[in-house]
Amino acid sequence: MTREIFKLSMFAFILGLLLTSCGNSEPDDTGLNTIDTTNTDGELTEDMFESPDADYTLPSPLQVASIFKKSGLVYHSNITNPTTNGDKYTTELRQMLNFGVYSADMAYCVLNEQSNEGRKYLTVITTLAEQIGMEAVFENEDLMNRFDANLENKDSIEILMIDIHVRTETYMDENDMHHLSAVQFAGAWTEGMYLGVYDYEKNKKKENLGAQITEQMSILRNIIKGLKDPKNAGMELGWLITDMENIQSAFDGFASVVAYYADENATELILTDADFKALGDLVKALRGKIINA
Amino acid sequence: MKKTFTIIASFCFVVLFAQTASNLTEFKENIETQKVEAKDALKPYRYDGSKVTYFNFKTYKQTKEVEVYLFNNTDYRFSFNGKSLPNDINVQIYDEDVTITNRILLKEFTGIQGKNVLVETTELNKTYETKKPNGGRLKRVFVSYAIPGVPGAENKQPTMKERGAMVLVMGYKI
Numbered sequence: 001m002t003r004e005i006f007k008l009s010m011f012a013f014i015l016g017l018l019l020t021s022c023g024n025s026e027p028d029d030t031g032l033n034t035i036d037t038t039n040t041d042g043e044l045t046e047d048m049f050e051s052p053d054a055d056y057t058l059p060s061p062l063q064v065a066s067i068f069k070k071s072g073l074v075y076h077s078n079i080t081n082p083t084t085n086g087d088k089y090t091t092e093l094r095q096m097l098n099f100g101v102y103s104a105d106m107a108y109c110v111l112n113e114q115s116n117e118g119r120k121y122l123t124v125i126t127t128l129a130e131q132i133g134m135e136a137v138f139e140n141e142d143l144m145n146r147f148d149a150n151l152e153n154k155d156s157i158e159i160l161m162i163d164i165h166v167r168t169e170t171y172m173d174e175n176d177m178h179h180l181s182a183v184q185f186a187g188a189w190t191e192g193m194y195l196g197v198y199d200y201e202k203n204k205k206k207e208n209l210g211a212q213i214t215e216q217m218s219i220l221r222n223i224i225k226g227l228k229d230p231k232n233a234g235m236e237l238g239w240l241i242t243d244m245e246n247i248q249s250a251f252d253g254f255a256s257v258v259a260y261y262a263d264e265n266a267t268e269l270i271l272t273d274a275d276f277k278a279l280g281d282l283v284k285a286l287r288g289k290i291i292n293a
Numbered sequence: 294m295k296k297t298f299t300i301i302a303s304f305c306f307v308v309l310f311a312q313t314a315s316n317l318t319e320f321k322e323n324i325e326t327q328k329v330e331a332k333d334a335l336k337p338y339r340y341d342g343s344k345v346t347y348f349n350f351k352t353y354k355q356t357k358e359v360e361v362y363l364f365n366n367t368d369y370r371f372s373f374n375g376k377s378l379p380n381d382i383n384v385q386i387y388d389e390d391v392t393i394t395n396r397i398l399l400k401e402f403t404g405i406q407g408k409n410v411l412v413e414t415t416e417l418n419k420t421y422e423t424k425k426p427n428g429g430r431l432k433r434v435f436v437s438y439a440i441p442g443v444p445g446a447e448n449k450q451p452t453m454k455e456r457g458a459m460v461l462v463m464g465y466k467i
Contacts (some may be wrong), residue, residue, distance in 0.1 A: 212364070215365065265427060
């Protein structure tokens with residue numbers, strides 16, 4: 001009997017403790033949706049609600065296209081990645097990269113008032129999003145109808161593109177997919193640079209355009225950093241990182257770049273034609289690897 | 294007896310787990326709402342992107358920094374939303390990253406907790422020009438969040454009252 005009373009008392013005590021925990025309005029979150037690592041002091045150093053100490057932002061493909069457009073970039077037909085290539089991208093990496101490539105192409109077409117071309121890119125982007133598992137970005141709203149209704153209204157289509165960008169960002173944020181944004185942006189950046197370099201070679205008024213190509217190089221280091229995120233380890237990004245690092249090294253080695261960083265008072269970095277040629281060749285080679293699966 | 298105890302303990306674990314999940318879901322949903330609010334405040338600037346910086350208040354001071362690009366002599370507006378901050382923090386904007394000892398402080402403000410604050414690069418460029426004549430226009434800035442130490446904070450296992458986030462939304466002038 002005494003033993004039964006003791007058992008009941010212990011049970012009541014433990015139950016009381018558990019129920020107190022259940023009723024706590026501010027419980028510990030440890031163990032839920034968190035990826036914890038512990039430093040030597042035994043403190044939590046990483047979880048999905050703990051950003052890195054040094055972080056960065058990347059511009060939208062629309063802004064990159066807008067920058068080039070404002071700098072005098074001229075539209076050339078048939079230089080974007082053909083939408084018929086969309087079916088060739090069967091791996092997650094190729095789909096992610098070319099999602100970025102096609103986003104840049106769509107922005108290029110829309111800003112140059114080639115809405116019908118832009119519409120084709122929206123279709124292929126939607127298909128790739130489904131394959132990547134991001135179909136939710138394009139759900140619940142008939143983007144194609146909205147696009148069609150505004151074919152002649154560049155501003156409305158630009159706003160639609162911003163909506164797609166916001167929805168993509170939100171989706172990635174909600175699903176802890178930040179690490180993949182660098183992969184998508186690597187595709188968009190390469191395509192944007194390719195379009196810029198292509199026009200630079202043809203455009204006679206290329207001074208401003210050259211300055212913008214140079215400016216876009218400032219993003220590359222952070223793209224590489226993003227690609228090297230340990231969460232991307234399973235994507236076989238080695239070749240992409242190597243090619244991007246080669247572009248960065250070539251750029252850092254240009255005499256004009258070395259001189260710019262050596263001079264504290266220098267405000268503008270101006271590359272030579274030979275620099276642009278070397279940079280352009282590397283960008284074109286990388287772009288070829290990305291779009292030719 | 295043992296079976297009853299196991300059932301009750303499992304039930305409590307499920308309740309605890311569900312409540313924790315609910316708190317974190319609410320935290321994320323609030324951030325999405327604040328992002329929309331910050332985006333709306335950008336107008337008439339055109340939305341370019343956002344960066345949510347998550348952190349946990351600890352017993353000691355911490356710093357989180359975000360690099361933001363400013364392209365093509367374009368004017369930008371930054372919309373900072375501090376409505377997911379359980380405590381106030383100090384926001385500083387510099388021309389260089391934390392490794393550069395003589396970097397220039399372009400703007401500093403506190404009182405962001407519970408508010409949405411706008412900063413424009415025209416103002417930052419003016420300050421930069423004053424502090425570094427002939428420096429040209431800013432091509433990027435570094436937004437630094439100085440997160441103060443909170444006595445009694447749970448450093449190892451942060452609770453909801455220690456979780457914070459700063460929402461930064463960027464827009465450019467068309």
